[in-house]
Amino acid sequence: MDYPRTLVRVSTTNAESLRADSARVRARMLQAARDRIAAGELELPLNAVAKAAGVGVGTVYRHFPSRQVLLEALAAEGLAQVVAAAVRAAAEPDVANGLAGLLRVVLEGQRTDPALAAVLATPEPAGPQTRDLVGALTAAVDRLLRRARADGVIRSDVTAGDLQALLCGLQHAVQVSGAPTGERYLDVLLRGLRAHP
Amino acid sequence: MDYPRTLVRVSTTNAESLRADSARVRARMLQAARDRIAAGELELPLNAVAKAAGVGVGTVYRHFPSRQVLLEALAAEGLAQVVAAAVRAAAEPDVANGLAGLLRVVLEGQRTDPALAAVLATPEPAGPQTRDLVGALTAAVDRLLRRARADGVIRSDVTAGDLQALLCGLQHAVQVSGAPTGERYLDVLLRGLRAHP
DNA sequence: ACCTGAACACCGTTCAAGT
DNA sequence: ACCTGAACACCGTTCAAGT
Numbered sequence: 001m002d003y004p005r006t007l008v009r010v011s012t013t014n015a016e017s018l019r020a021d022s023a024r025v026r027a028r029m030l031q032a033a034r035d036r037i038a039a040g041e042l043e044l045p046l047n048a049v050a051k052a053a054g055v056g057v058g059t060v061y062r063h064f065p066s067r068q069v070l071l072e073a074l075a076a077e078g079l080a081q082v083v084a085a086a087v088r089a090a091a092e093p094d095v096a097n098g099l100a101g102l103l104r105v106v107l108e109g110q111r112t113d114p115a116l117a118a119v120l121a122t123p124e125p126a127g128p129q130t131r132d133l134v135g136a137l138t139a140a141v142d143r144l145l146r147r148a149r150a151d152g153v154i155r156s157d158v159t160a161g162d163l164q165a166l167l168c169g170l171q172h173a174v175q176v177s178g179a180p181t182g183e184r185y186l187d188v189l190l191r192g193l194r195a196h197p
Numbered sequence: 198m199d200y201p202r203t204l205v206r207v208s209t210t211n212a213e214s215l216r217a218d219s220a221r222v223r224a225r226m227l228q229a230a231r232d233r234i235a236a237g238e239l240e241l242p243l244n245a246v247a248k249a250a251g252v253g254v255g256t257v258y259r260h261f262p263s264r265q266v267l268l269e270a271l272a273a274e275g276l277a278q279v280v281a282a283a284v285r286a287a288a289e290p291d292v293a294n295g296l297a298g299l300l301r302v303v304l305e306g307q308r309t310d311p312a313l314a315a316v317l318a319t320p321e322p323a324g325p326q327t328r329d330l331v332g333a334l335t336a337a338v339d340r341l342l343r344r345a346r347a348d349g350v351i352r353s354d355v356t357a358g359d360l361q362a363l364l365c366g367l368q369h370a371v372q373v374s375g376a377p378t379g380e381r382y383l384d385v386l387l388r389g390l391r392a393h394p
Numbered sequence: 395a396c397c398t399g400a401a402c403a404c405c406g407t408t409c410a411a412g413t
Numbered sequence: 414a415c416c417t418g419a420a421c422a423c424c425g426t427t428c429a430a431g432t
Binding site: 240242243244245254255258264 | 404
C-alpha cells in the first residue's frame with residue numbers, strides 16, 4: 001500500500017530506479033507466495049498473493065501472466081538444484097548408484113517443494129528460463145540413461161520422459177498413501193526399471 | 198424448471214410419490230454431471246450441474262452434501278465392477294496372472310472413468326456405500342496378496358493400501374506422460390513388485 | 395513505464411420463502 | 414418434506430485511471 005519509495009532514490013537514472021522498484025515489488029510477491037505455501041495454503045489465489053504483498057492485483061498479472069509462470073519462478077531455485085544433481089549423477093562412476101541417488105533427490109525435492117512438484121508435472125514449461133532448465137535436465141538424464149543402458153542396469157525402453165512421468169506418479173502415490181517417505185515405493189520403481197535377463 | 202409432476206400420480210401414497218419425484222431429480226442431477234464429464238469438463242461446478250439438471254442449487258446440496266459424495270455416486274458402478282474383478286482375481290488359480298489382470302482392469306477403469314479415479318485417490322470415502330465397496334475391495338486384494346506372498350511371487354512388505362497408492366500414482370504417471378496406455382509403466386510396476394531372491 | 399483497484403463474471407455455500 | 418433461487422463471500426481476470 002504505502003511502502004517507502006525513498007529507498008531507490010540513490011544515484012540511479014529514472015529507468016534504473018523504476019527497475020529497482022519493480023524488482024523489489026516482484027520479490028515481495030514471490031515472498032508472499034512462498035509464505036502462503038509454507039503456511040500450507042497450496043491454492044495460491046492471485047488476489048490473496050496481491051493483498052499479502054501489499055500490491056494491486058494487476059501488478060501480479062503484469063509480472064506473472066499466468067499462474068504457471070508464477071509457479072515456475074517459485075520453483076526455479078529447486079529446479080536448478082535438480083539439474084545440478086542430474087549432472088553430477090551422469091558423471092558418477094557407479095551408474096546404478098547415480099540413478100538411484102538422483103531419483104531420491106528429485107523425489108525429496110518434490111515432497112518438500114510443492115512448486116517444484118507442480119512444474120515437474122506439467123508437460124510444457126511456460127517461461128524460457130524453465131524451458132532451458134528442463135532441457136538441461138533432460139540432457140543430463142539422457143546421458144545417464146545411455147550409460148545405464150550400456151552397462152545393462154536398466155530396461156532399454158525407458159526414456160528421460162518416462163523417468164519424469166514415473167517420478168511424478170511416485171510422488172502422487174506417496175501423497176495418497178500418506179507415508180512419511182517414499183523410500184519403499186522408490187525401491188519398487190528402481191527394481192522395476194532394472195534390465196531383465 | 199417445469200418438469201411434469203403428473204408422471205408420479207399413479208396409485209402411490211403421498212410419501213411414495215415424493216420419493217419417486219426425488220429419485221427422478223437425483224437421476225437428472227447424476228446424468229447432468231455425467232454429461233459434463235463426458236464433455237471433458239472435469240471441474241464439475243455444482244452450480245453448473247444444477248443449471249444443467251434444471252434444478253435449484255440447494256437441491257444439489259440436499260442430495261450431495263459434498264462434492265466427494267457426488268463423485269462417489271458417479272463412481273459407484275465402476276467401483277462395483279472393480280470389486281467384482283478383485284474377487285475373481287483372488288480366486289484365480291494362477292496368482293501372478295490374477296494380480297496382473299486386476300491391476301490392468303483398475304488402471305483401465307481409472308483411465309476411462311475420472312470419477313472412479315478420484316474416488317480411488319481419496320483416502321477416506323465419504324458415504325457408507327462407498328466405504329463398504331472399498332472395504333470389500335481391500336478384503337479381496339488382501340486375499341490375493343496373501344496367496345501371492347505364499348507363492349513367493351510378490352515382495353512380502355506390500356499391502357493392499359500400497360497397491361492402491363501405487364496404482365493411483367501409475368495413473369498419474371500415464372497422464373503426465375501423455376501416453377495412450379499405461380502398459381509399459383504397468384510392466385515396470387509388476388516387475389518392481391516381484392519378490393526378489 | 396508501472397501500479398492501483400474498481401468492475402465483471404463465475405463458483406461455493408447457505409437459508410428464507412415457497413409448494 | 415422437498416425444492417427454489419436470491420444472497421453473500423470469494424477468486425480470476427481485465428482495464429481505465431492514476432503516479
